[in-house]
Amino acid sequence: MIHVLFHPAVTLAALFVAGGEAGKTALDPAVVISSLYVFALAAFLGYQVISRVPPLLHTPLMSATNAISGISLIGSLVIAGSTYEHHQTLASLLGCAAVTSAMINVTGGFLITDRMLKMFRKKETVKAEEKK
Numbered sequence: 001m002i003h004v005l006f007h008p009a010v011t012l013a014a015l016f017v018a019g020g021e022a023g024k025t026a027l028d029p030a031v032v033i034s035s036l037y038v039f040a041l042a043a044f045l046g047y048q049v050i051s052r053v054p055p056l057l058h059t060p061l062m063s064a065t066n067a068i069s070g071i072s073l074i075g076s077l078v079i080a081g082s083t084y085e086h087h088q089t090l091a092s093l094l095g096c097a098a099v100t101s102a103m104i105n106v107t108g109g110f111l112i113t114d115r116m117l118k119m120f121r122k123k124e125t126v127k128a129e130e131k132k
Helices: 002-006 008-017 029-051 055-081 088-119 123-131
Strands: none
Touching: 055 088
């Protein structure tokens, strides 16, 4: 129940998967409302934290974010490769989508971080690398 309460994506998946009869859900409306409340607070807090980061700290912050995305990539690989008795197709599809999204995020983040770090190099170092 704790996963359903604090993870809105799990809540939405549970609405479709755990629904009993057509038109009925297995979740209490209070759980859905509290999950949406936690999601809204997390989105607001995340926006406030990211918008207040000074430009000088964006590169280290991007590297830390890439490390977190790498951890989510490992989790999505576990989900994509796991076997379930019920809803195997749904788990495989969601796992593959998670792997794809995490790989795009990690690759793009490292490319942007590398590009930003090249902006802070000395001109002599850049010219020496171009000649090689």
